[in-house]
Amino acid sequence: MDSEHFDFVVIGGGSAGYAAARTARETKNKVAIIDDGAELGGLCILRGCMPSKTLIYSAEVLHLAHEAEKFGLKIPTATADMAAIHQRKLVTIEDFASYRREQLESERFHLIRDRATFIAEKTLLLAKSGKHITADHFMIATGSVVNTPDVPGLAETPHWTSDDVLDLDFLPESVIVLGGGIVACELAQFLNRVGSKVIQIQRSPLILKETSPDAAKVVEQAFRDEEIELHTDTQLVSVEKDGEAFVVHFTQNGKAQQARAAHLFNALGRKPNTSGLGLAAAGVETRPNGQIMVNHFQQTSNSRIYAAGDVSGPFEIVHIAIIQGEVAAKHARGESPDPVNYNTRTGVVFTDPQVATAGISLAEAAERGLDVVVADYPFDDHGKSILMEAKYGYVKAWADRSTGKLIGAECVGKDAGELIHSMAVALSLGATPADLLKVHWYHPTLSEIWSYPLEDLADEL
Template sequence: MTKPYDAIIVGAGQAGPPLAGRLTQAGMTVAVIERKLFGGTCVNTGCMPTKTMVASAYAAHVARRAADYGVALTGGVGIDMDRVRARKDEVSGNARRGVESWLRGMERCTVYQGHARFVSPREIEVDGEILSAPRIFLNTGGRASVPDIPGLDRVDYLTNTSILELDTLPRHLVVIGGSYIGLEFAQMFRRFGSEVTIIERGPRLIAREDEDISAAIREILEAEGIRVHAGAGSIAFTPQGDDFAVAVSGSEGAANLTGSHVLVAVGRSPNTDDLGLDKAGVTVDSRGYIEVDDQLRTSVEDIWAMGDCNGRGAFTHTSYNDFEIVAANLLDDDPRRVSDRITAYALYIDPPLGRIGMTEDQVRRSGRKALIGRRAMTQVGRAIEKGETRGFMKVVVDAESHAILGAAILGVGGDEVIHGMLDGMYAHAPYSTIQRAVHIHPTVSELVPTMLGEMKPLV
């Protein structure tokens, strides 16, 4: 027997639960299907658990530097991985239980736990039950990609999910992938006390960033004792008892390493291959991402895709914004679009990188006339006072319209400070609006107007 609903939501990540709230408030009956953990990647294996562990690693790092601040510690700094893991589990678990409790207590909402598969464009089967609805929303997220590397299948490798469950400290963690996830774990475990090596196939770390950002981040990591092998055209693993050997060769030479643990962090793949999308006629691209239009509608009428599975943003904030776009168009007669979104994200190493809009390289390649401003964190009083002067900030603006095109802040508080310029971009305000603002002293933010007042032509 088919159970009818007004709407079905597959996946309880960052977009699904708030959409269920809006739909039920509008009087609709909603079925929410979650096959595993409520809250999605962010709550369970992404932002919340990793940033909780980053905070523990930061505490260890500051404790080791205590003498720099005139603080005397005796006995050294020890790491209790059981406690680190327990703290992470508490933070993540509380959030997960909160999402599940909210959904289960929501009026007109029925929660199903199991794997969802399309039977037709309007029907979904979950654990033998058939549910139907005139509107279906997909919020199925993604998972770690595993590359085809010789010998990797003979090694007990870790992903961003399984590494969170370690209760012992790796002797030597080898990180395959020099991008955002890999770098955060690399610095984290180095600060916990592990030997760490990063192996990146590309010519440099985080290749989507400007070269000066990439070089500065490598310098920061290497200063903490992390080894980096970029341009690794050849990588091969060989088991050696409980350990493994990894042979690397490429543009930076050859190396033979012995590691105890390996983290594979080379990207993400969408959870779309086992949804029966062919039964619904939903189109996916060559990488498996569900194709959507500017309002997140799929190729099938009244089926939408939100979050990581649509390839239009791989962040918690973009997933939540997907919910806002769908709800605004469906319920509020407010034609919001994905293309209205400005690129914005952060890299949570220490110091963090806050990034918005276009990179300097993208602006150069666009051919437009532009101005650029730079400021080293060694010239920021607040950073000096805190003893955290690594990194720099920069901004690029259009020379004719004076619109802010993009900015990067690699430095203490960079993930927060960047939002002042991001808000200016959304307000379509010229850079002079921020340049003339009077910011609080002493802060990192107060140097943004100074930087904007010292811009020079981008050549």
């Protein structure tokens, strides 16, 4: 049987995989990347972060045009040209994708366009060529795939996934969105803002259960104010297609209900993409949710094999996947890198208002038994946000009383994803509220809103 040996082999050419391969290549000569996707680039560039945020920004501009009268402006008509929006997205994404392709296809790496399966602890079988691949170390970075829960009729009923929504070149008349997670909420608002009638059905009592209840409630109010038909705390009963319409049967408050629309979007989450990898043959253990178990250096239960990104968690965030990939590759080449510090992580939800966090949550602080001091301030009492008609939300920060240092922050509001980074820097540097009050918080800016809760925290510590 034909075989080839490498220093380091990466399965998956997305953000985590490329970061690992690039880092390994700094000291290793023979690094392979195995990817069997129809396109090279990974989820973020092709079907995730970049295309979704491109579309969301177009919808935000359209929404502001519709709100023109609030700003003393007359804009008689403003509508979405979906074909043009789609084309802009394609052009924008191609810029990122072409650069990634160039890197993956460069002479630095051995790019193998095939499907890989472990047949032993240190051996892969390539499906197309039948070739065996061995290596000193492996990295699994295969990402995630759409999850189709066991809802009667869902698997048999043709439905959209996020891939389909991101590729729309026409305006859907109406859409039922199943789910209330980050992807569901971002794309539900996008569809609503470009002109679709949106019915969103969430099983949990609140949408965005990844965030705090306070944050979720603000976004829920904004959705309802924008006339998204939002149903929460439901039980999905069944899904079917009735003629040209899709029908979802569900219960809410003990009452049977149904939603009907021209299209159905399954946004009920994603799951680790491990099918067909032969993890058992490799001695790689997984959690009940399918994530590959790893240690602080991203090593799996097989010390030769590492995993990073969505396939291992614990957070499905691109910059974390990149750091994980770098940590793994450094460890594989004999170093002792600093593990990923999840205590200073950041996260952003690109709804409007946005939800952004830094550090550990209040729930995590309570679980650790920390004595926490908390302060907040609303956007609807802040000068710059008032003149921008950006009144949804608040900023909130919390510190550990024993050390006086900030340990977490949350921003729900206009441009929260940008505003959170001042707190992210502070947390990473171990700053106290008093330290941050030395900053010249310029007036009038959105950023200066942080100074108000910081003053309250400094007074209490």
